[in-house]
Amino acid sequence: MNKPLLIKDGRIIDPSQKTDEVGSLLVTEGKISWRGKGEPPKGDYDILDAGGLIVCPGLIDLHTHLRDPGYEEKETIASGSRAAARGGFTTICCMPNTNPPLDSQTAIEYIKSTAAAKAVVRVLPIGCISKGRNGKELAEMGELAAAGVIAFSDDGEPALNSYIMRQALDYSRAFELPITDHCEDTILTEGGQMNEGVLSAKLGLRGIPNAAEDIIVARDLALAELTGGWLHIAHTTTEGAVELIRRAKEKGINVTAEVTPHHLTLTEERVIGYDTNAKVNPPLRTERDIKALIQGLNDNIIDIIATDHAPHTEGDKLCEFALAPFGISGLETALGSLMRLVHNQKLSLPTLIAKLTSEPSKILGNRHGQLGTLAIGAEADVTIFDPDLEWVVDTKDFASKGKNTPLDGEKLKGKVIATIYQGKTAYKDAAAK
Amino acid sequence: MPKKIIMTQEDIKRTQARIAHEIIERNKVVENLILVGIHTRGVPLAHRLAANIEEFAGVKIPVGTLDISLYRDDLSSLELQPTVKNTDIPVSVDGKSIILVDDVLYTGRSIRAAMDALTDMGRPHLIQLAVLIDRGHREIPIRADYVGKNMPSSRHEDIQVKLQESDGVDEVAITSTPTAEEG
Amino acid sequence: MTTEQIKTVAPKPAPVWQHRHILDVDDFSREEIELVFNTTQAMKEVLSRPIKRVPALRGKTLITLFYEASTRTRLSFELAAKNLGADAANLSATASSVTKGESLIDTVSTLEALGADIVVMRHPHSGAPDIATHYVKASIINAGDGWHAHPTQALLDLYTIQEHKSTLKGLKAVIIGDILHSRVARSNIWGLTTMGADVTLCGPPTLLPDEMGKQNHHLPPTNIEHNIERALDGADVVMTLRLQLERQQSGLLPSIREYVQLYQLTEARLKLAKPDALVLHPGPVNEEIEIAPAIVHGPQSVINEQVANGVAVRMALLYILAGSQKQ
Helix, strand or coil, X not given: CCCCEEEEEEEEEEHHHCEEEEEEEEEECCEEEEEECCCCCCCCCEEEECCCCEEEECEEEEEECCCCCCCCCCCCHHHHHHHHHHCCEEEEEECCCCCCCCCCHHHHHHHHHHHHHHCCCEEEECECCEHHHCCCCECXXXXXXXXXXXXXXXXXXXXXXXXXXXXXXXXXXHHCCCEEECCCCCCCCCCCCEECCHHHHHHCCCEECHHHHHHHXXXXXXXXXXXXXXXXXXXXXXXXXXXXXXXXXXXXXXXXXXXXXXXXXXXXHHHCCCCHHHCCCCCCCCHHHHHHHHHHHHCCCCCEECCCECCCCHHHHCCXXXXXXXXXXXXXXXXXXXXXXXXXXXXXXXXXXXXXXXXXXXXXXXECECCCCCCCCCECCEEEEEEEEEEECCHHHCCCCCCCCCCCCCEEEEEEEEEEECXXXXXXXXXXX | XXXXXXXXXXXXXXXXXXXXXXXXXXXXXXXXXXEEEECCCHHHHHHHHHHHHHHHHCCCCCEEEECCHHHCCCHHHHXXXXXXXXXXXXXXXXXXXXXXXXXXXXCCHHHHHHHHHHHHHCCCCEEEEEEEEECCCCCCCCCCCEEXXXXXXXXXXXXXXXXXXXXCCCEEEEEECCCCXXX | CCHHHHHCXXXXXXXCCCCCCECCCCCCCHHHHHHHHHXXXXXXXXXXXXXXXXXXXXXXXXXXXXXXXXXXXXXXXXXXXHHCXXXXXXXXXXXXXXXXXXXXXXXXXXXXXXXXXXXXXXXXXXXXXXXXXXXXXXXXXXXXXXXXXXXXXXXXXXXXXXXXHCCCCCCEEEEECCCCCCHHHHHHHHHHHHCCCEEEEECXXXXXXXXXXXXXXXXXXXXXXXXXXXXXXXXXXXXXXXXXXXXXXXXXXXXXHHHHHHHCECHHHHCCXXXXXXEECCCCCCECCCECHHXXXXXXXXXXXXXXXXXXXXXXXXXXXXXXXXX
């Protein structure tokens, strides 16, 4: 049994309880046992000095690619979990586009047992919408739900067949789990490499227009309205999608949505020079889209932030732009890059933290413990970070096998100092006192 | 830096005339001559010699210009701006007596490049060389047939030829350049 | 000479030529383009001699790496290199080696190890030469990458035009065809606008992205006109692009027949341009499709001059590039 841990004198921001005050937190036997401003109850405990730092619930990422099983050269459950810890995430949800895909109980058991043995943070599985991710037949959602998936998705691909998508939204109602769709009309975007616009015209790269996302978002919302099912929109990136989701929520349609840190902070201009590390799907878009996404976060049209961490090997990305796979390795730079929005006063710190803790926790429900909160008795998942510490991103320090980020060498302001998972220190930065 | 004028406008005029006479004297068949000036200052000198020869012998000799940039043995000589100037020789060089004209003969490399260019253009009967100044320090076995003035110099000295057509004034000056040890 | 006197010697002015590689014309200054023109003129003189050869690039090795079949451009570069006394060799990678996993980076590094001073690359994917520049010390000349750029073609087009028109400033230039997929169009847009010409793009909307005509900070200003008659009105220069016959299969055009009806440069349409308008085509020409044969062989066509100038322009570029490598 671990010694209790006292996290001392930090600025505790816990949106689930609307707390934002300096205080200390005591963690005993994997749960939050005490919280307050004065002297903690007597006892023998380790102390983590959080003076000048932010203390918040462990961050939750509902959209990560761990590549395991099948693509272990890009990432494994173990390395991905270490990357998560470095990024301040204590819960990550892995997408099922593995090989074999996560469309059966056996596959889910593999994830759970490997995570239990090797992961340093909580790993929750997402199951496929369709068998083998083939888009033709529904997967056995009941079995997957019983095995513990937190959602269903064929991510990487859209559920392009409207009939199947309708059935999925309908059938999943029995399990009260969302269908997470990667909204892209892949017939329209075939061969697309980057956002469609003047820049793609200049660079001579086929574009992926905003319309391709908006079309499927609109379709999915109509199907959600028709069935009453729970639609979760993965990685929203367009002004148009935000508007569609806004109107859908006004109508009471059961929809939640996520946005990634890179779509909130980087534009298509990162592709200039043909940097394959900026090649991602959906693509980096424009200032106008970013403005709409931030407004969407602030208006609660977009519920959560999720990284869509997509690691690839260096060799995979070291080639002609058109041949490089899509994806950004984002777990370890998420908080640092998002803090830019806080520092530029586009997003408040409590809102940012909510989008990464209490809001994702609402989507998870309580099936996996009391997460995303520092209430007494909740899981002792705590993230401690320094909002003002400047640091330079160096992919050589990444725990993730994926070094594919356009942020290598970039200076960020805001760094994770320690990540506590179930009362144990999963990550401690060199800058920790 | 002290500058010493070693040839004035009058000196240059007299020297040109003397060279023109020497050319006429040495070449029995003046009608077979072409004067080819090497860019930059060899060109006006060639035109002046042609004018002199017309004045003294009554024959109009064709004048051509030659740019040797494409024949240099060192690309780094391109320095800042690798501009190649006109090479324009109005008649065929085959069987002709060519008199190459340049302002200063130094290492001899420019003349070697000029001869390569001429032989690529055809088969001259003979090639002679006329220079205003011979300052010594040959690095290859080249010698001038007609020399305006012999000016033995050290490598630390810089000989500058200025001509009316390109520099607005006629003069030849010598200056000392700083050595590596100084300053 | 004292220390003070040495320090007052004037600094050398910055060189006009600023490129270690020739990837696109988008960052060429007017002065650089004029340097290319002047040097090309000297090279044309060399090409008029019985011995079309000078030893300027003796000892240099040029290797062409063509991932797309193209005998004409490749030959043009090889001849240019040989005329300058350089050694030229060719590595024919095919489009299939692109997908077979023979990494581009590995191939270019191999060429450098084999002694290439200059690598001339043609590749089906935009940006391929850009990526190569990060991994080799040799100079890279882009002989066409995907849809993106074909700088040497644009430079020879510009040279050809200015030989006839003496200046490009204020000329009305019209580019007709599949602009969307054309690296020749893109590079010419940059070259023509830098030299002060007014550019109009003409083609079917599916092959002409509207964004190119809108005010933006990625592309120079051009006019967009979908009607060929209006586009040709008063033009000084007409550039027709080759239509890839696959465009009809990919749904961008209803038929080649309709393209011909709407966009072929016919003699009647050419009359709408100025009487001394020049007609250019990057080749190879699809006679009867984008252009009427009578025009190809007619008095206004400078298509053959483009080819001849191509060798001279490439000689000039190799000369300038090799000279700047020493620095």
